Amino acid sequence: MSRPRTLNWLDAPRDDTGVEMFDEASHTYRPYTELADAAGRIAGGLIARGVPRGAVVPLLCSTGPDLVAAFYGVQAAGCVVSVLAPPTRMSGEAARAHVRAVVTAVDAGAVVADAAHHDYAVDVLAGTGTGTGSGSGARVLLLEELAAAEAGRRDPVEQALVQFTSGSSGRPRGVRVSHAALDANTAAIRAWERAGRDDSWCSWLPMHHDMGLIGCLVVPVSGNNRLAVCRPETFLRHPLVYLTRFDAKRVERPATITATPAFGLKRIVDKVGHADLEGADLSRTRAVIVGAERIDPALVTRFTELMRPHGLDPHTLTPAYGLAESTLAVTGVPVEEEPRSVLVHRDELRVGAQVSLADGRTDRATVQVMSCGRALDGLTVRVVGEDGEPLPEGHVGELAVTGSSLADGYLTDGSAEGTAFAGGRLLTRDVAFELAGEFYVLGRLGDSVKVxxxxxxxxxxxxxxxxxxxxxxxxxxxxxxxxxxxxxxxxxxxxxxxxxxxxxxxxxxxxxxxxxxxxxxxxxxxxxxxxxxxxxxxxxxxxxxxxxxxxxxxxxxxxx
Structure with a gap:
């Protein structure tokens, strides 16, 4: 196959941009020239260790530049990458079981772990007879040792990565994403965000999750754009530290694009006040992508009222909808438009029914719903009824997606009740209605009940x-x-x-x-x-x- 576009940066890395890791008291920075060199050496290390081309290689690494180098190093070796969630202080047996389940599901012969997680990985996999390096099961390879090898490179296979769904509505399932789908969704996201050479990203999202991995790693890194990242714990403790990266008065190259679930907005408005932002200049921020969960219009109002006096344009807030089965993004509000919401009658929110707009203020009989925008380039989105046939505009139904960003399917057949690939389209199990070409998402069919x-x-x-x-x-x-x-x-x-x-x-x-x-x-x-x-x-x-x-x-x- 031809070289995937998302890997092109490895051949022409910029030396004036790179990846910064920061927390409350420190930061480290590595330019893309250094990261591309590290990725090549990690690829060479995997090849030298006999990891076959096309093998799925799970990564267990801390958020930061090393994970970026490892992610692309696995792909440069002609292998398929799957990013594991690193353990936290609260992680217990469920997290350990998840690591074992992923390694088993992808039939991994090798797992790459950084020094901070090497012993943990060996210990977790020892319970399944793996991690010993004795020839049975998965070997745990130390990232730092791989990065000391001679550089190597192999042609990529069609599959780019296996990303596991969140499991919010069932057991996590491994989604097989091709390089073609990854290229298509990355290009669609950049076009939607109007991302250019001088844009800069900042993220607190975990890099094992599709929103953090695709939206805030692959999208900026593949474009050689500057990326500043912190661990989720840093953001949760001190969201102001994260906001500082957007302040033109505090940093030389303020971030212009970020992404967060609605929970992140709430964390900011609950923990940060106008006094904390006094003198801040947030006017360089162009896009705050909000997705992953239902967005409360009242929360959007609180956020924009907090940020507007400090230079953040309300048009900057950009609601979106997506899921791992479509690589990441499906719909989004154009960055130059202010997000819309509509007030509809609650009694009409049932599959097959037509919604009508309500007058006045939100009360117990009405619900205000935020638009998640229009379908991104290369994707077609339809609202379908219980028979799978498209419904007229304004009717409530299930979102069905077709197009170039769709994954190739699951590692194994999933539950008949969950999100499914059928007849060349993705049936999302998410309920929505369409008005004037924009989609308003209500929730999941599996998380609802009829009364x-x-x-x-x-x-x-x-x-x-x-x-x-x-x-x-x-x-x-x-x-x-x-x-x-x-x-x-x-x-x-x-x-x-x-x-x-x-x-x-x-x-x-x-x-x-x-x-x-x-x-x-x-x-x-x-x-x-x-x-x-x-x-x-x-x-x-x-x-x-x-x-x-x-x-x-x-x-x-x-x-x-």
Whole structure:
């Protein structure tokens, strides 16, 4: 095959840009010339160690320049890369089991780990008879030793990477992404962002997750654009440290593009005030991509009101929709347009129904939904009904995607209830409606329940809990049917009785016709993906199997 475009930078790396790693007290910087050289030597090290062309090589590395070099080094060796989530202080057996599951799923003969994670990888894989280097299972290769080898290069195979879905609606599944799809989505994202030679990225997103890996590693690095990264823990502790990288008064080359889930915006508005930003100049920022979860228009307003006095144009905020099965991005609001939202009647939010716009302010009978923009170049997006056929504009249905960015499928066949590739298109299981060419995403089919012919979406209920003052990082709403009845459960992680009372009131308003429960659980009890999303389906299954719904407080509407 011809050389993939996303690898072209290895042949012509810039010496005036590179990757910076920063935290509260320090930073390191490596130019692209140095990273390209390191990638070539890592490729040579893999070839010398006998790692065959086309093999899938998992990476277990800290966020930063070394991971960038390793990612491209694996591909330069003609291998397929899969980035593993590095452990944190809170990681337990579930994280170790995930590493073993990935290594087994991709049939890895070798795992590359940096010095900080080498012993951890050996220890984790020892439980499966791997990691010993004895000839059985996967060898754990030390990144620093590979980088000391002579440079090497092999022609790429068609497959570029295996990225694992977040698992928020089920078990994580390995998605096979080709170089062609990676090239197409990268080009589409750069065209949508109007990215140029002088743009600079800043990111706190984990590099094992599709939004961080594709949107904030492959997109800037393949374009030789400057990239500043910090670990997620740094952002969570001190979001102001991250914001400083956009301040033209503080840094010589301020970042112009970033990406974050809506949770990141909330972290900023909760932790940063106008006094913290006094004198800041954020006017160089061109695009703040927001995706990965339902976006609350009220949160967008809070964020823009905080940032506008310091030079950030409201047009900068750019909602988007995507998923790993389409490499990353599917739709996005053009960077030169201010994001739109519409107010619709809540009773009409069911598959097949037509929505109508409501007048006035948001109340219990209406819901405000933020646009996720239009389909990106090379992709076609349709809203389809339960029969899989396209619905007219303004009708609620499932998003179906076709085009050049689609992955080649899963490593193994997935659940029939989940996102699926069928008939040349991707059936996302995400529910949305289209108005004037823009798509408004409501939530997942698997995270909803029908009550009196109306669909309730977990994301919608969570937004209402957030507006009522609850900390959404410690809340999860799950919906489902048990014993022939629809149930709505608000799971509160380490929150007090006052929060429980608020949750009861919100559920009563948002979920009429359901059996309603509020479960107070200790910190850490809500299962989450490696990117921090709540695993709703797993939580619902646990509550159902353990008969926990019988053990928590319940309420139901009285018969009329």
């Amino acid at each position: 009196h012919a109306r669909s309730l979406f977990a994301e919608d209920v969570e937004l209402m809990l957030g507006r009522a003052g609850l900390d959404l990082s410690r809340v999860c709403v799950v919906l489902g049917e048990a014993d022939g009845q629809p149930h709505a459960v608000a799971v509160l992680e380490g929150l007090d009785t006052r929060a429980a009372k608020v949750a009861e009131e919100v559920l009563a308003a948002a979920c009429p016709g359901t059996r309603r429960h509020v479960a107070q659980v200790p910190r850490g009890a809500i299962p989450r993906t490696s990117s921090g999303k709540s695993r709703r389906r797993r939580l619902w299954q646990r509550l159902s199997q353990e008969r926990a719904l019988d053990a928590v407080s319940a309420a139901a509407d009285s018969p009329a």
